[in-house]
Amino acid sequence: MMDFNQDYKQIFCLLENLLVSQGVNTLLAMYINLLVNLSVLVLLILLTNYVIKRFVVETFRAFTDKTTTTFDDFLIKSNFPKYVGQIIPLLIIYYSVPHIFADFPLLLQSILFLFNIYVIILAVWIVRSLIRTSRNYLMTQEEYGDKPIESYSQVVLIILWVIGFMFIFAEITGKSVISFAISLGAASAILLLVFKDTILGFVASIQVSVNDIVRIGDWITFSRYGADGNVTEINLATVRVQNWDNTFTTIPTYSLISDSFQNWRGMQESPGRRIKRAIYLKQSSVKFLTPEDLQRFRKIKLVSNYVEGRQAEIDRYNEKNNVDKSIYLNGRNQTNLGIFRKYADTYLHEHSAINKDLYIIVRQLAPTAQGLPLEILCFSKDKRWENFEYITADIFDHLIASVPFFDLKLFESPSGDDLKNIITESGKKQDQI
Template identity: 90%
Template sequence: MNFNQNYKNLFCLVENVLVSQGVNTLVAIYINLLVNLSILFLLILLTKYVIRRFVVETFKTFTDKTKTTFDDFLLESNFPKDVGQIVPLLLIYYSIPYIFADFHFLLKGLLFLFNIYVIILAVWIVRSLIRTSRNYLMTREEYGDKPIESYSQVVLIILWVIGFMFIFAEVTGRSVISFAISLGAASAVLLLVFKDTILGFVASIQVSVNDIVRIGDWITFSKYGADGNVTEINLATVRVQNWDNTFTTIPTYSLISDSFQNWRGMQESPGRRIKRAIYIKQSSVKFLNQEDLQEFRKIKLVSGYIEHRQAEIDVYNNKNNIDKSLYLNGRNQTNLGVFRKYADAYLHEHSAINKDLYIIVRQLAPTAQGLPLEILCFSKDKRWENFEYITADIFDHLIAAVPFFDLKLFEAPSGDDIKNIKLESTGNAKRD
């Protein structure tokens, strides 16, 4: 009792001194309040500095020396900083009743806000522990095939529900148990009335927790005709600005219920994929004779390849006594094979292609439109306009290079081609 009285007298010290000096009582009370608040504010700043300077830094030093990664994840989740807020809160909790002893109307409101903040801080601290446990377990080999992410999402949702229940109970002045019972009885009606809101709320939590979509991401959502950058994400809808500057609105819950394409991975990767084929007329593919090889040796990018490859072929054919009076016998180079090597060498020489990623020139299965020769590589520049320029530059060159290898590109005949054939046939018939 004496301790509480002494503690109270300490907070009224300035007021008592001023009153004893003849200052008006009301003025003394307000000056006393201002001084106490200033001292409390300085104490909170000092406490936070000490915690940040010593406690948090000590925790960082401790994590650097331990072998386990659990404490590293605790540090990443700001757990020490969140826990460090408890000491300033205790200062506030034990000081407010004495500071605002003469202001009962303010004291009640401040205690209410204090309780709300304590609930939120408790949820925040537990959330840090859940995220730390999730990240730590995902690094353990024995949990590699377990859906740890899904489990943590469920726990986080339950945690926030409990937190909101305590907040509502604090606002309404009812106990948490009675509030939960009332909420359970009205759940059927709430689910019916707020179905879209609840779906959007759950979806927004999952989108945020799983980092499915961010503002600024380029997404393609064929079902809704969306193809562009995400400009807004809220509880009910996601707004996408398409490349033609129109806007498409997508329900938030469709991001977790339907399939769509997010191009963020490409934008964050070291290259953007180029995948396109040119179609070779199959009748133009042939074996190369000595005259052809001599001519193709003039092409710088494949001259070394032709020499090395032909030496291997000659050794094989001579060793096995192959009759080369017929080109079909034994091993031979083809104009398509040399052109394929040329395309590969050209891509490796191209300054805009990322050499650390795949560079593949391959044949696909023959089609009615010819033999597809597919180019698969990655451009360094991922910006759309520059990517298209690089792609066009590559295929401009390769298409122009095809005739130098005695190859022909397939192209379906147009109306003029058919008309010219008919005219030639008619002219030949008249001459006959």
């Protein structure tokens, strides 16, 4: 082995020995030999890089194009072959530099120091490339598509860079990595303060994933941050939400477990999306029904049988109790509001877009200054937003248009034209008087 190293060293000193034998000054011959050796080394490295890039990397790229898996495609995108290809030039430098600079120990020491630093950084780059490749590949898999893979990869990358900087610092100071790690423990309080947000984000990411609080693709509403849209990214520090107006809102990851927000995933996974809206009616338009009113309402198909059966039941009750029906207030009576409620309920039960397996309720709420609320509560089969809004509008278009047929009136705050008409009519009456 010693003979081989000696022969290998003689190759690098060949030009120097030749020049000295020809009478050239020893110092000058040494520098000329150094310059030529460096030139040859640089050319050899450039040639090696060209070969690696032209053949090795391109061959790897061609190979990945023929495979069915996408993992190797992501390796190309993360520059993994490019980083690995640098190992061969580094080996050439590692075995050549000690012989080239054998006569320049201080310069050799500096070059080896920079070489070791670069080797550490290259190792970090290679591992980082593998981590990014794994992250991108897992995010394309259906079973991992809604998991915060980005958060986990960022944590691993942070740990990787910390280890890399530890080795670099150990190389600079000449201390071992273990002694540096021990001294780092003494400064843990300061590190906890500096990386507080990162640590909180990491803990939050784990809790979000383990408890399945939020997934990528979930629709969330977070009033505190003005977010209302789909989650597009979950990483170590932030959650990115694309709002319905196509703007983006960034939310601290820790806020998902420290604050309250609304996740609509349950609605999206349920068999229906809730419709809950009220029609406000004038209370003064509610009345008991006369026989003429009943005869007219019997012609409405959706409530014809109800009006007939209900009235027969009421008549039997009133006859049995000898109720004086000369006054409608006596005994039991049907009202236009009661029949309209039944009409709305029957209409919803027959609507093709309503899920009949879920609640269908038409109910009165407590009277307000804006009138008597008649609330519709049901669930549409189609949960897509645009179709949901169309179904809701279709239902209320019909019900609002149906109100006058039951001698009811919708409540509406008076507009400027209403007030103007009242004043005009009042003026006309004054003129007539």
